[in-house]
Amino acid sequence: MVRLKNKRCAVIPALLAAALLLPSCGKPEASADADAMLAGAAFEERTDADEPADLPEEEDVVVLEPAVPAAGVGRIMPVVVEQREELICIDPGHGFVDPGTGSDSYFPEGIYERDITIEVSRLLEDALKARGFRTILTHDGETMPEGADLNWDGVFSAPYERPPYINNVIGPDYLVSLHVNAVGNPEKCGAMVFFDQNYYKNNDWSETVAADIRDAIEEGVETTAVTQLVDSKDMEDASFAINRETKCASSLIEMGFCTNETDAEKLQDPAWQKQMAEAIAEGIEKFFDDLKNA
Numbered sequence: 001m002v003r004l005k006n007k008r009c010a011v012i013p014a015l016l017a018a019a020l021l022l023p024s025c026g027k028p029e030a031s032a033d034a035d036a037m038l039a040g041a042a043f044e045e046r047t048d049a050d051e052p053a054d055l056p057e058e059e060d061v062v063v064l065e066p067a068v069p070a071a072g073v074g075r076i077m078p079v080v081v082e083q084r085e086e087l088i089c090i091d092p093g094h095g096f097v098d099p100g101t102g103s104d105s106y107f108p109e110g111i112y113e114r115d116i117t118i119e120v121s122r123l124l125e126d127a128l129k130a131r132g133f134r135t136i137l138t139h140d141g142e143t144m145p146e147g148a149d150l151n152w153d154g155v156f157s158a159p160y161e162r163p164p165y166i167n168n169v170i171g172p173d174y175l176v177s178l179h180v181n182a183v184g185n186p187e188k189c190g191a192m193v194f195f196d197q198n199y200y201k202n203n204d205w206s207e208t209v210a211a212d213i214r215d216a217i218e219e220g221v222e223t224t225a226v227t228q229l230v231d232s233k234d235m236e237d238a239s240f241a242i243n244r245e246t247k248c249a250s251s252l253i254e255m256g257f258c259t260n261e262t263d264a265e266k267l268q269d270p271a272w273q274k275q276m277a278e279a280i281a282e283g284i285e286k287f288f289d290d291l292k293n294a
């Protein structure tokens with residue numbers, strides 16, 4: 001191993017790589033440092049005029065020691081995501097001993113709404129994280145979240161346990177609850193985005209975010225019908241507690257009908273689930289971008 005003659009040389013390739021990889025949102029100091037280092041090194045290293053500039057002398061060959069580099073130096077960062085302040089809460093509908101809908105449907109035996117909502121919720125969490133959002137799930141389908149079992153009855157239910165837990169423990173900027181629809185008529189199909197803009201909300205975002213999500217689903221998901229935007233005020237029966245009782249802006253998305261054959265197939269398809277998750281994330285991102293730029 002050749003001893004490092006000029007320690008600055010050793011970090012140049014790494015710094016150059018870091019400078020090239022950093023997009024415009026990266027710290028400007030990193031690029032400036034790299035430029036300064038490169039400029040200094042260029043003058044110091046050219047000691048032999050007969051030697052081609054790009055071929056170092058044999059003794060100048062540098063072996064990089066696998067020492068821990070300075071933070072951010074020498075590490076490949078394929079994607080730099082601008083981090084956001086907003087915390088998005090994802091609620092996988094049902095779970096635990098509550099399977100949700102699925103019996104008397106086109107789902108195979110043993111597959112229920114809770115199995116689909118947890119899958120799409122995980123994909124949605126990935127999609128939101130990739131856009132820089134902070135995220136939290138109300139539950140992972142396996143363990144009761146801490147602080148949520150105030151009225152423990154084995155059913156972490158939407159009407160009673162979830163809204164207080166979301167309001168008092170999580171306190172998100174936005175909540176989206178994922179569900180699967182079921183109805184007697186097998187012709188009924190497609191996604192529906194519900195919102196409830198009531199006096200209890202701490203802002204008036206719910207309708208706008210829901211509309212952005214609806215538009216993104218229309219744009220990015222192979223749906224079987226036009227995606228509906230539904231104001232709870234227009235519903236004949238009661239509105240959804242998860243939207244009504246939470247203080248943050250929120251929506252509940254019925255992603256499709258398990259009682260429709262085509263929808264049931266799509267709901268179980270991982271590629272389609274990813275389309276849906278990406279579209280919901282896209283809609284949420286659009287809203288918060290618009291809010292920032294307003």
Ligand SMILES: [Zn+2]
Pocket residue numbers: 093094100101113178179180
């Ligand atoms: Zn449901």
